[in-house]
Amino acid sequence: xxxxxxxxxxxxxxxxxxxxxxxxxxxxxxxxxxxxxxxxxxxxxxxxxxxxxxxxxxxxxxxxxxxxxxxxxxxxxxxxxxxxxxxxxxxxxxxxxxxxxxxxxxxxxxxxxxxxxxxxxxxxxxxxxxxxxxxxxxxxxxxxxxxxxxxxxxxxxxxxxxxxxxxxxxxxxxxxxxxxxxxxxxxxxxxxxxxxxxxxxxxxxxxxxxxxxxxxxxxxxxxxxxxxxxxxxxxxxxx
Numbered sequence: 001x002x003x004x005x006x007x008x009x010x011x012x013x014x015x016x017x018x019x020x021x022x023x024x025x026x027x028x029x030x031x032x033x034x035x036x037x038x039x040x041x042x043x044x045x046x047x048x049x050x051x052x053x054x055x056x057x058x059x060x061x062x063x064x065x066x067x068x069x070x071x072x073x074x075x076x077x078x079x080x081x082x083x084x085x086x087x088x089x090x091x092x093x094x095x096x097x098x099x100x101x102x103x104x105x106x107x108x109x110x111x112x113x114x115x116x117x118x119x120x121x122x123x124x125x126x127x128x129x130x131x132x133x134x135x136x137x138x139x140x141x142x143x144x145x146x147x148x149x150x151x152x153x154x155x156x157x158x159x160x161x162x163x164x165x166x167x168x169x170x171x172x173x174x175x176x177x178x179x180x181x182x183x184x185x186x187x188x189x190x191x192x193x194x195x196x197x198x199x200x201x202x203x204x205x206x207x208x209x210x211x212x213x214x215x216x217x218x219x220x221x222x223x224x225x226x227x228x229x230x231x232x233x234x235x236x237x238x239x
Contacts (some may be wrong), residue, residue: 001195002036003195005044005208006047009051020065021065023043027106029039031068032163032198046127051097053096055115059121059123070126071118073129073154076133078098079103079109079111079112082107112157119159127166128147128154128184131150143179163184164187165180177204191207192207193228193234200235208227
């Protein structure tokens, strides 16, 4: 089975390091495309929104520990590079990052230069997190712009194939999923469930809030059982 953990900003870096130590000591850490062991549990780490603190704080930890992860990038908020100091970029509240052109003035997201460095490291796989980080099931959502053009931008900027799409807010319906499936090999959403493999029967990879698990010293059998039951529920409901 496969457990995919979802993170946003990491506040307590010591707790995060301890959690990574536990995970890497007990489970294979994988990213989409990696072969999964025939038995046991594998873990995938995903980070949404490509905030600058990922590059500044988390990326050095991952590379030092030789751990791979997926970074979801909302491409419409990414600029090529900046000379702003780290303190200015880190002080922007997460809730404000996508408002009032703050992304271009205070650069709270990673730049393409930083994303390129991470992608070339071999430790970070870059996923599209759409273009505007909007609700894709809204009737006014431009799926071509959010799903197809975001893929093209990533491929142009990084000179590598973009295979992973992460649904903003976890919102997806059958129409959106059918459209996205025609352009990406791996599609991820919030689902609070385990996964059978990289595709499941629905071609959706479910994610669990990794920040909640950071407060636990270990992943208990009861917790995994709950995630497995949710997987079965999702499968039955075709969610």
